[in-house]
Amino acid sequence: YLAKLLGTTEEAIRAQRTGLGIVEAWDAVPVSGVENAAYYYSTYNAPDRVAVSDNKKKIMVLGGGPNRIGQGIEFDYCCVHTAFALRDLGYETIMVNCNPETVSTDYDTSDKLYFEPLTVEDVLSIYEKEKPLGAIVQFGGQTPLNIAKQLEEAGVNILGTSTDAIDLAEDRDRFRAMMEQLDIPMAESGMASTPDEALAIAARIGYPLMVRPSYVLGGRGMEIVHDEQMLRHYIAAAVEVTPERPILIDRFLSNAIEAEADAIADGTDAFVPTVMEHIELAGVHSGDSACVIPPVSIDKKHRDTIADYTRKIAVALKVVGLMNMQYAIADDTVYVLEANPRASRTVPLVSKVCGLSMARIATEIMMGKTLKQIGLKHVAYPHFGVKEAVFPFNMFQEVDPLLGPEMRSTGEVLGLADSYGLAFYKAQEATQLPLPLEGTVLITVADEDKPLVLDTARRFADLGFKILATGGTYGFLNDKGIAVEKIQKMHEGRPHILDAITNKEIDLVINTPAGSQSQYDDSYIRKTAIKHKIPYITTPAAAAATVRGIEAKRKGEAEVKSLQEVHAEIR
Structure with missing residues (x-):
């Protein structure tokens, strides 16, 4: 802030501050019932009361900072597993994070916890005090990556993937040149x-x-x-x-299937445990889209291509640790969308579904092991894992819950089952909005989506659901021979959709936006559904998955298994 006020650089202010002997000091945070908890905060107005150990094997881990959209607990999962792995390898761990809600800021997760903001100034002060072998920045999401270059320039040894590789992946022109060199298609x-x-x-x-x-x-x-x-x-x-x-x-690749792959790499080789398919089509942010592992509608040739491209890119970028790749499949071609040479928010999900602690393995690699030494093998997964995003719309009832390229979710859940349908049902149940097994479904979709929901509507009818639809959708479904009743929109008179939702006459809403060209705004349908805690679907792909989930649940396929039992079945 001083640098901004005085129109100079942070480096200049830091040099002047340290030259005057104004340096941060640390003191312990009292932890109830725990003696000598290594939990520290900084101040400029007290003597330094934190001793530095003689241990030369010290590693600093940068966390993700405060929870916010795009930066959540998934990255904290990676930081915690990294701390545990480092401890098992005989290293002293120094965690830097400033979020009291996380597990990484528990006093017993790491050997030392500095409760500090993730800024260059604060991290450098701790680094210069503790003098660790290096700092791990790739597990805290985008926050530590944004300061990695400045930290390196100030003398911090960044462990794992180089800051140049991080910058190359973010620089569209340099990354495109690399894709052309590797002969990998890119939109x-x-x-x-x-x-x-x-x-x-x-x-x-x-x-x-x-x-x-x-x-x-x-x-x-x-x-x-x-x-x-x-x-x-x-x-x-x-x-x-x-x-x-x-x-x-x-x-923008319209109507493309999106997929992503997480890889563990050691600089010369890469291992891709699985491919994750997005249930929503391209255009919905990867953090908001429901996803399934293993893929259910991606051909084997495309799955193999994705794994091959991911390995090639990881080796070309000399990734050491974790990397996340995002792809779109359109016109029988796999296109690269982007590379993130860091842990992604899907790491906990892939780890749980595949029975593989990716963050731990990546940490071992950063500490010197190779993939060959670890000996990872590709296996077939007899179960399905469905990730579903959790949204805060019930707290913001005037916000239209439409999904798009800007992330809006604040959490995620996982459904595990032997079938895709049941895994999807369990994931929806975990979001606190379980799908109805009977009752009435409202279908009102945009013209271009009508053919896409035809099969879904037919399957709902076969399950015995009563189907309500508005004007255009009613006409389309009725012409196709589906038993459907007409319901009025708000501007058409009463009783209308709002009345039916308020009176609990509707159990599920399938509503895709009519677009900006529409004469009438139908966002009130989605907002009212949220208000009355009625499950709502805003894409045809999610509607198809929903009816599949209800079918699976109605068949009584449910069986409770522990995570250990699920992992024991992986061969």
Whole structure:
């Protein structure tokens, strides 16, 4: 803040501060019922009361900071498993984090916990005091990555993947050049540092486009842009375009299946335990989309291609530790969307479904082991794991719960079962909005989605559900021979949808947005469903998974198994 106020650099202020002998001191946080808990906070107004051990084998781990959209407990999972792995390898662990809600900030997770903000100034002060062998930045999400380069320039030894590889993955032009060198398809893209550049790139690539700022958490500021007017509005209203913070522009692959793969790499080789398929189509942020492991609708050739591309990219980037890759499958081609040379929010899910502690193995690799020494093997998974996102819409009832490229979820849950349908049902149940096994389903979808929900509607009818639909959807389903009753929208008179939801006459809502061209806003349908705790679906793909889940539950397939029993079945 001083640097900003005085119009100078942080480095200059730090040099002047330390030159004057103004340095941070640390004191212990009292922990109830625990003597000598190694839990510390800093101050400039007291003597330093924290002793430094003589142990030369010390490693610093940077956590994820406060919980917020895009940066959640999934990264803390990685930090905790890293701390445990380092302890087992004989290292003293120094955790730096500032979130009292997390497990990494429990006094007994690491040998020393510094409860400090994840800023260059604070991390450097601790590093200079403790003098560890190095710092691990790849398990705390985007927050520590954003300061990794500055830390390295200040003399911090960054363990694992190099900061140059991290920057290369974020730099669209350098990353595209690498993909061309590796002969890996990538959706056309560009990076613009001025508004004119952005318009020129858009004209070259063609609409629709996916645009986003660089170096952001959870797709913040990301939008699908359909024409030049929308792009101009985005540049003017949403972001500041500068050479230091350019915007990334990609061709949007409509109706593509999205997939992602997490890899463990040692710099010369990479291991990809599985591929995760997104249930929602491309355009929904990966943190918000429901996902399934193993994939249910991706051909084996595409799964093999994804694993092959992931290995090639990990080796080319010289990744040491974890890496997450995101792909889109369109027109029988696998396209690379982006590479994240760090732990992703899917690591806990992949670890649990595959029975593999990815964060622990990645830590062992960063400490010198190779994949060959660890001896990981590919196996077949006899069960399915479905991840579902948890949203805070019940706390913000006036917010339209539509999903898009900007992340909105604040948590995630996992459903494990022997069938995909039952795993999906269990995941929905874990979000506190269980799917109904009978009753009435409301279907009101946009024109382009009507053919996509036809099979879903037919299956609901076969299950004995009463189907209500609004004008256009009613006409479409009725013409296709499905038993359906018409219900009025709010502007058409009473009784209407709102009355039916309020009176608990509807048990499930399937509603996709009619688009900005629609004369009437139907967001009230989704908002009212949230208010009355009625499950709501906003994409045709999720609707198809929903009916599959209800079918599986109705068949009585449910069987309770411990995680250990599930893992014992993996061969």
